[in-house]
Amino acid sequence: MTTATRRTPRISGTRVAQEMLMEGLTSFTRIAEAASGSDIVRWRSGHRHVFAITHPDYIEHVLRQHADRYHKSVEYQLVSAVLGRSLFTDDGESWRRHRMMLNPIMGRRHLNGVVDLMIDPIAEYVAALEDRGDRFEIEMVADMTELTLDVVGAALFGRGLGSVAKKIGSAVTTGLRLGEIAARITIVAAPPAWSVKFFGELVHHAPLLPWPLDQAQHTMKTIDRMIWDVIHDREANPTDENDLLGLLLRARDEDGSLTASRVRDEATTFMVAGHETTANGLAWMWYLLSLNAGHRDRMVQEIDDVLDGRRPTAEDIPLLPWTSACFQEALRYFSPVWVIPRTAIQDDEIDGHHIPKGSTMIVPVNAVHHDPRWWDDPGAYDPSRFMPDAGRDRHRFCYLPFGAGQRVCIGMSFALMEGTLIAAMMAQRFRFDVVPGHPVQPEATLTLRPRNGVRMIAHQRTATVPMTA
Numbered sequence: 262m263t264t265a266t267r268r269t270p271r272i273s274g275t276r277v278a279q280e281m282l283m284e285g286l287t288s289f290t291r292i293a294e295a296a297s298g299s300d301i302v303r304w305r306s307g308h309r310h311v312f313a314i315t316h317p318d319y320i321e322h323v324l325r326q327h328a329d330r331y332h333k334s335v336e337y338q339l340v341s342a343v344l345g346r347s348l349f350t351d352d353g354e355s356w357r358r359h360r361m362m363l364n365p366i367m368g369r370r371h372l373n374g375v376v377d378l379m380i381d382p383i384a385e386y387v388a389a390l391e392d393r394g395d396r397f398e399i400e401m402v403a404d405m406t407e408l409t410l411d412v413v414g415a416a417l418f419g420r421g422l423g424s425v426a427k428k429i430g431s432a433v434t435t436g437l438r439l440g441e442i443a444a445r446i447t448i449v450a451a452p453p454a455w456s457v458k459f460f461g462e463l464v465h466h467a468p469l470l471p472w473p474l475d476q477a478q479h480t481m482k483t484i485d486r487m488i489w490d491v492i493h494d495r496e497a498n499p500t501d502e503n504d505l506l507g508l509l510l511r512a513r514d515e516d517g518s519l520t521a522s523r524v525r526d527e528a529t530t531f532m533v534a535g536h537e538t539t540a541n542g543l544a545w546m547w548y549l550l551s552l553n554a555g556h557r558d559r560m561v562q563e564i565d566d567v568l569d570g571r572r573p574t575a576e577d578i579p580l581l582p583w584t585s586a587c588f589q590e591a592l593r594y595f596s597p598v599w600v601i602p603r604t605a606i607q608d609d610e611i612d613g614h615h616i617p618k619g620s621t622m623i624v625p626v627n628a629v630h631h632d633p634r635w636w637d638d639p640g641a642y643d644p645s646r647f648m649p650d651a652g653r654d655r656h657r658f659c660y661l662p663f664g665a666g667q668r669v670c671i672g673m674s675f676a677l678m679e680g681t682l683i684a685a686m687m688a689q690r691f692r693f694d695v696v697p698g699h700p701v702q703p704e705a706t707l708t709l710r711p712r713n714g715v716r717m718i719a720h721q722r723t724a725t726v727p728m729t730a
């Protein structure tokens with residue numbers, strides 16, 4: 262029994278739906294703004310009650326203290342049609358068991374062993390840039406998307422399977438774009454969970470489908486076939502390579518090892534969850550650094566001092582705190598995961614506000630990241646917030662690019678290592694300036710990314726073209 266004592270401010274569900282149809286998912290941020298003065302606001306979306314919460318205490322309540330009262334939201338049923346049942350889509354006891362099995366694989370100790378695999382594609386990318394000359398234009402979002410796919414592909418499948426990762430990559434990208442359309446429709450139409458699941462199954466199995474569903478099905482089948490090929494090949498020819506696939510195939514607990522289909526689902530999830538987020542975070546970082554030349558100069562100085570022109574190793578990563586902070590601050594400024602949704606699986610009460618069972622609970626991450634109550638001068642891009650001794654008195658639930666609580670991103674260490682390595686190896690050779698006049702605006706799709714990409718001029722660093730602007 263809950264004893265609600267406070268009235269939760271309401272906003273118009275029709276307005277929310279209209280704004281979302283007209284402007285896409287970015288409107289969520291404004292919804293949070295509409296709630297200013299209150300840290301919780303509610304509206305109706307079809308038959309659903311939706312709540313947005315912005316106070317770190319409320320967020321901690323949902324994501325950590327009472328995480329057992331909330332499951333992943335209905336939108337994850339759509340995701341599970343593509344990813345199957347993996348950490349990302351699973352809940353309850355099954356999630357807990359698999360998370361315990363996979364935690365060590367994604368821990369720093371194991372990841373140090375995959376750093377060399379991660380570095381190879383970055384070195385190839387930087388070499389390809391060098392071949393293009395001293396000064397040329399690139400589109401950073403596209404480049405970072407391709408690069409992070411190569412990196413996660415190499416970490417997963419090891420050396421020699423780069424071409425498979427590339428092929429899977431383009432299918433994954435198509436799948437993500439189709440997923441965005443589906444997510445938008447699901448959020449606006451708010452259908453019941455069973456129908457979303459049914460729809461996902463239909464797209465997976467129906468023999469004949471109209472466009473664009475036929476394309477979605479083709480994409481899912483392509484990803485499925487390619488990942489199965491790699492797994493079967495590895496099962497037939499076991500190696501002791503420490504890539505993530507090898508670790509997944511060897512993972513076990515007292516109840517046994519992962520099933521082959523679970524390995525497939527986890528590997529696909531790592532590819533999907535592990536590249537677009539990092540890519541957008543990096544594109545935002547390069548953009549923000551180009552507007553803040555002083556921070557960029559300090560990053561280059563740190564990289565030159567530590568690496569002195571050589572290729573980095575796992576041991577160098579902790580020696581590059583400013584470089585890492587530049588990436589972490591970009592993830593605060595423009596958090597690629599801009600909303601964390603949950604469904605209440607029982608009645609609940611948050612600080613006197615009644616939350617009925619079945620409600621959707623959303624955390625609008627960027628609103629929390631720009632709240633002046635928790636962040637000094639939140640509109641400033643200031644990496645010093647993330648230097649090792651900074652932010653000790655900050656509330657743990659006001660920085661959420663990787664989520665928080667039990668379901669915090671399992672790839673967080675991977676992403677931070679990858680971001681630092683990519684930043685270091687690219688800045689070692691190039692300076693990137695945004696093309697003057699190019700409009701850069703955040704657009705909330707599945708991730709928060711720049712609407713028109715980020716067009717940048719790459720200047721190769723030579724004795725005659727110094728790094729500083």
Ligand code: HEM
Nearest residue numbers: 348349531534535538539598662663664668670671672676
């Ligand atoms: C900058 C890069 C990344 C960002 C911003 C990010 C963000 C997130 C967030 C916010 C969540 C929690 C979602 C929720 O609670 O509903 C999450 C979960 C997850 N992420 Fe990441 N992620 C990143 C990189 C990665 C990488 C590199 C991988 C794997 C290689 C990965 C795999 C996962 C998985 C499997 C989950 C589900 C964990 C669970 O529920 O137990 N992510 N990520």
